[in-house]
Amino acid sequence: MAKEDRKHWGKMVGSPVIRVQRLGSYRTIITENGKWMVKEIHSLDRSKWWINVDQEMRKRGYRWMPRIVSDHDRWILTHWIEGRKADYRNKRDAEDCIRMLALFHRLGQKLPVHWQGREADLFHQRLTRRLKKFHTVVMEREDVSGKAGEILKKYGPSLYVQGLHVLHQLEDVGLAKYTAAARAERKVAHRDLANHNWVVDKRSVPWLIDFETASYDCQLGDLWQFLARVMSENKWDVHFWYRLLKMYDAIHPLTKYEKEVLRLLFAFPNEFYREMIGVVTMKSGYKPEYTLPYIKQLVGTFPQWRHFLRTVAKW
Incomplete structure (x- = not known):
């Protein structure tokens, strides 16, 4: 993991990354703005589509999905929901x-x-x-x-x-x-x-x-x-x-x-x-x-x- 990636993730969520953890094939990051799951974007078209769908669903009143942020290039970060x-x-x-x-x-x-x-x-x-x-x-x-x-x-x-x-x-x-x-x-x-x-x-x-x-x-x-x-x-x-x-x-x-x-x-x-x-x-x-x-x-x-x-x- 490059230091540039860690810095970039922090900028995406608006808070410096305190710690990075492995979770299977993915990573999670701990920041002052909470815990986030980090995934690489494999299809930019699909990623853009889902981000727009997510925004529209929230406008309509459905909010029981993790918040997502993306750089619309390589990374998509999903807010971690604590629970079971x-x-x-x-x-x-x-x-x-x-x-x-x-x-x-x-x-x-x-x-x-x-x-x-x-x-x-x-x-x-x-x-x-x-x-x-x-x-x-x-x-x-x-x-x-x-x-x-x-x-x-x-x-x-x-x-x-x-x-x-x-x-x-x-x-x-x-x-x-x-x-x-x-x-x-x-x-x-x-x-x-x-x-x-x-x-x-x-x-x-x-x-x-x-x-x-x-x-x-x-x-x-x-x-x-x-x-x-x-x-x-x-x-x-x-x-x-x-x-x-x-x-x-x-x-x-x-x-x-x-x-x-x-x-x-x-x-x-x-x-x-x-x-x-x-x-x-x-x-x-x-x-x-x-x-x-x-x-x-x-x-x-x-x-x-x-x-x-x-x-x-x-x-």
């Missing part, structure tokens, strides 16, 4: 997060910020890509050893067929057209609602962080991703699911069409796909000692999941 990551098993956390997500979605529509540069894949395209990757893993299942191979051989083929069926249903109801319209209407979606992308502060208020994957896309994908993870952690408690949807709907009402799409999406076993692809391909962040117990947990809730699907089929 959200616990999706904690129903209070899930309820607070879904209210915040609904507000983020309600305010994040028809934004006057135009996207520049290469556009990211839309939601329906990402679903298709995920299924294709899982199909590759399933076709190589005989070469996968250990517990991962055992689980993949037992559940992989049938879950692949199920996912393919869901994609056909989504195609029939026009998901591609719906997601394209969401982009045209400049609806912002976070697109990575893992629990570690919420920070719950000391007042129990959830803050949404890490917008590296955000884009104009189908906001329903955010809601599904969030609910699928929460439901998996809560053994597919259908009563809790209804309560969470009611909370979201009170702030950002869903149309009849959106409810039908959401119902179909829950039959797409995305969590299992993602974790199994990660552990089999030895993807970074998917260490077997952590990922396999979670896959076993998912498999253990399959009976509750299938009961859930039968119940919401009447929704």
